[in-house]
Amino acid sequence: xxxxxxxxxxxxxxxxxxxxxxxxxxxxxxxxxxxxxxxxxxxxxxxxxxxxxxxxxxxxxxxxxxxxxxxxxxxxxxxxxxxxxxxxxxxxxxxxxxxxxxxxxxxxxxxxxxxxxxxxxxxxxxxxxxxxxxxxxxxxxxxxxxxxxxxxxxxxx
Amino acid sequence: xxxxxxxxxxxxxxxxxxxxxxxxxxxxxxxxxxxxxxxxxxxxxxxxxxxxxxxxxxxxxxxxxxxxxxxxxxxxxxxxxxxxxxxxxxxxxxxxxxxxxxxxxxxxxxxxxxxxxxxxxxxxxxxxxxxxxxxxxxxxxxxxxxxxxxxxxxxxxxxxxxxxxxxxxxxxxxxxxxxxxxxxxxxxxxxxxxxxxxxxxxxxxxxxxxxxxxxxxxxxxxxxxxxxxxxxxxxxxxxxxxxxxxxxxxxxxxxxxxxxxxxxxxxxxxxxxxxxxx
Ligand SMILES: Cc1cc2nc3c(=O)[nH]c(=O)nc-3n(C[C@H](O)[C@H](O)[C@H](O)COP(=O)(O)OP(=O)(O)OC[C@H]3O[C@@H](n4cnc5c(N)ncnc54)[C@H](O)[C@@H]3O)c2cc1C
Ligand code: FES
Ligand code: FES
Numbered sequence: 001x002x003x004x005x006x007x008x009x010x011x012x013x014x015x016x017x018x019x020x021x022x023x024x025x026x027x028x029x030x031x032x033x034x035x036x037x038x039x040x041x042x043x044x045x046x047x048x049x050x051x052x053x054x055x056x057x058x059x060x061x062x063x064x065x066x067x068x069x070x071x072x073x074x075x076x077x078x079x080x081x082x083x084x085x086x087x088x089x090x091x092x093x094x095x096x097x098x099x100x101x102x103x104x105x106x107x108x109x110x111x112x113x114x115x116x117x118x119x120x121x122x123x124x125x126x127x128x129x130x131x132x133x134x135x136x137x138x139x140x141x142x143x144x145x146x147x148x149x150x151x152x153x154x155x156x157x
Numbered sequence: 158x159x160x161x162x163x164x165x166x167x168x169x170x171x172x173x174x175x176x177x178x179x180x181x182x183x184x185x186x187x188x189x190x191x192x193x194x195x196x197x198x199x200x201x202x203x204x205x206x207x208x209x210x211x212x213x214x215x216x217x218x219x220x221x222x223x224x225x226x227x228x229x230x231x232x233x234x235x236x237x238x239x240x241x242x243x244x245x246x247x248x249x250x251x252x253x254x255x256x257x258x259x260x261x262x263x264x265x266x267x268x269x270x271x272x273x274x275x276x277x278x279x280x281x282x283x284x285x286x287x288x289x290x291x292x293x294x295x296x297x298x299x300x301x302x303x304x305x306x307x308x309x310x311x312x313x314x315x316x317x318x319x320x321x322x323x324x325x326x327x328x329x330x331x332x333x334x335x336x337x338x339x340x341x342x343x344x345x346x347x348x349x350x351x352x353x354x355x356x357x358x359x360x361x362x363x364x365x366x367x368x369x370x371x372x373x374x375x376x377x378x379x380x381x382x383x384x385x386x387x388x389x390x391x392x393x394x395x396x397x398x399x400x401x402x403x404x405x406x407x408x409x410x411x412x413x414x415x416x417x418x419x420x421x422x423x424x425x426x427x428x429x430x431x432x433x434x435x
Binding site for chain 2: 055
């Protein structure tokens with residue numbers, strides 16, 4: 001069964017061998033978009049986070065063949081022609097990247113968070129990022145990166 | 158495993174009638190876990206989560222009708238959250254933002270886990286579930302819709318269209334205990350819904366399905382002063398004890414039965430204290 005997927009504004013035809021494939025698998029193995037990471041494949045870790053019709057979801061829990069006609073945005077679309085996004089830059093500046101495995105999912109999640117909460121307090125940050133696990137940083141630097149990105153946005157507004 | 162994405166509810170019902178045993182898909186947060194792990198290999202999949210007829214909610218007098226495709230994130234948003242605080246609180250306790258954006262009430266009812274937070278809140282609210290097939294629609298009692306672990310009164314050729322629950326007319330509380338704050342399946346939960354003269358308490362993770370604590374409910378109705386909304390000091394302890402006595406927990410990898418019973422006692426007492434001052 002072939003189906004179409006719209007990813008980062010581009011239509012792709014997926015020639016699938018098996019219709020049970022998750023969006024995460026199709027992005028990585030069939031469309032050459034390895035930004036979203038696969039770890040648990042059960043919705044627990046958030047390393048596969050993408051936007052589906054604008055909503056933050058785990059791509060491992062999206063049946064790719066049923067996502068025809070929907071708008072998928074991955075971490076690959078975050079950086080613009082001018083380079084890294086403000087959130088990506090803040091992650092680098094704050095030292096929020098260690099092994100980097102959780103980073104793509106967190107970048108997508110933090111962009112989503114700042115859209116809805118431009119100046120999140122610590123509790124909001126913790127609650128909103130509860131679906132993204134990091135085994136390296138202890139989250140301190142990640143929180144610092146969120147504050148940094150939020151402050152820079154406020155300063156340049 | 159052909160994947161069908163019907164565009165209307167009628168098409169979805171026809172697809173289901175043509176393929177007995179087809180698996181319905183909404184947000185995928187239960188189904189895909191099984192597929193990824195190789196535990197579930199559905200023959201046919203019919204995607205229903207995005208059907209317009211299953212999306213959104215409407216107020217109907219003193220009731221709210223919520224489509225089966227309504228997500229937890231939508232349950233948490235105003236003005237719905239104020240019309241159904243117990244559902245909003247239950248929704249807020251589910252998984253993570255990613256899970257709440259995708260997971261639906263219809264999926265929670267479809268899975269019918271004894272730990273389902275949406276299900277527990279809905280059973281306390283009471284009301285009806287509307288199911289539909291090519292043969293027509295049926296309205297089933299929410300209180301008895303779940304018949305056991307992963308079993309419901311839905312026939313395989315039916316899909317859940319919506320739930321109809323009363324608008325809040327008194328205090329409501331949902332309390333859940335797990336091993337941490339986020340991303341946790343309930344070790345025990347309670348949903349308390351108070352209406353003038355009546356109290357309903359549903360408990361999660363302490364039985365084969367949601368369990369109603371009918372003796373605790375009757376006790377509360379008799380002990381509360383309904384003109385002031387107050388109850389004598391000590392009533393909350395008795396309420397908690399009666400709730401615990403009605404629970405039927407088991408030992409499993411998440412908790413022991415004894416711990417669950419004690420948790421119910423405390424959660425029910427706490428919900429009572431938050432609802433009635435003394
Ligand atoms: C990481 C993680 C955390 C979770 N945390 C919680 C939690 O805290 N509390 C909780 O209660 N649940 C939790 N869940 C379970 C899950 O998110 C919920 O049960 C959710 O409501 C399922 O909805 P869905 O739309 O994703 O269902 P799906 O996975 O799409 O479907 C679930 C089942 O319902 C059936 N179904 C779906 N729609 C319909 C319909 N309209 N009519 C009839 N049958 C239908 C499907 O066939 C399937 O059997 C969690 C899951 C994950 C992965
Ligand atoms: S891989 Fe999707 S949440 Fe872990
Ligand atoms: S940086 Fe290694 S998991 Fe987060």
